[in-house]
Amino acid sequence: MPPKTKLRDPAAEIxxxxxxxxxxxxxRLAQIxxxxxxAQTLGSYEISPGLFGALVxxxxxxxxKQTELARATRLDRSTVVSLVDNLERRALVERRSAAGDRRSNALQLTPAGKALLKKLQRLVAEHEQRLAANLSAKEQLTLVKLLEKIFPEYR
Amino acid sequence: MPPKTKLRDPAAEIxxxxxxxxxxxxxRLAQIxxxxxxAQTLGSYEISPGLFGALVxxxxxxxxKQTELARATRLDRSTVVSLVDNLERRALVERRSAAGDRRSNALQLTPAGKALLKKLQRLVAEHEQRLAANLSAKEQLTLVKLLEKIFPEYR
DNA sequence: AAGGTATGGTTGGATGTCAAACAGTATGCT
DNA sequence: AGCATACTGTTTGACATCCAACCATACCTT
Known part of the structure; x- marks a missing residue:
């Protein structure tokens, strides 16, 4: 007969x-x-970590240009299109025609974009402080150093 | 006149x-x-980190039951529906009727699911080894300990 | 026993992401 | 000068994810 799987006690912990x-x-857990x-910190501004990174x-x-932004943010070029669409619709970013190349767009923050980014940076600093609340300054440094050792060839 | 933004040298690094x-x-960088x-390691098996976690x-x-799986994986219940759909379509998981509750499904691995998971676990072990190639055993331990200190209240 | 409340799974809509295919432009080779 | 190749931004399609709403079932209070 086939081996029966013993079911877990429904009251038990997972x-x-x-x-x-x-x-x-x-x-993964930490990142979630x-x-x-x-998201909760920047809730009212409709800004994700990705958008914030792009603004910075x-x-x-x-x-x-967009392709450079894509490489820097680790996003696909096509994703950057809609990301910039988003920011441009909100008048935070401008697509200008680049100097020597008629294919590419030169991206710039608008004054509104700069102003918003200032506010966001304050909020992100608070968020970062909460995130690291249980870590000493030394531990924070160690953590970043260790993270940088993961697949450094992909950076 | 408005303050002009100085453009960056196009040849410079970002x-x-x-x-x-x-x-x-x-x-975020490390996780990407x-x-x-x-994905490259398990390429041929069409298994994402999320699916692997669910199988384990x-x-x-x-x-x-699905709701418990959702909590454990940090996914929305509705996401788990399609995740289980996926695994069930591939005959790796079964939805059985639960013992005392006609609403819930009791999830179980099929023999094929167990067999596949065995293979995957070997591959994931290799992946994990590559990931930690630049970290000593001690550093790995430290890293996990530090990660666990980030928002422990959300676990 | 009955009603209201909570829970489990599902559906539909919105968003973010990637990959592949495309048109316009630039670059390089001969 | 002309042609092949590479690059830039874009569109489209697939997929994972979340949230809100829903129906069926379970639980609880009286």
């Missing part, structure tokens, strides 16, 4: 097998929690 | 502003790289 030992799994708090990178590199 | 100091950002390697949890808790 167990996670070998998952908790996996770094990839723990990272972070995303949640991030555009401000730091005014005039960059 | 800079990332304050992003690299953010734990949330570094975590991990996801990429994971179902095996470790045979007979659990």
């Amino acid at each position: 167990t996670f097998g070998a998952l908790p030992d996996l770094i990839g799994y723990q990272l 929690a972070i995303f949640r708090d991030f 990178i555009i401000e730091a590199n005014p005039g960059l | 800079t990332f502003g304050a992003l690299p100091d953010l734990i949330g950002y570094q975590l 790289a991990i996801f990429r390697d994971f 949890i179902i095996e470790a808790n045979p007979g659990l």
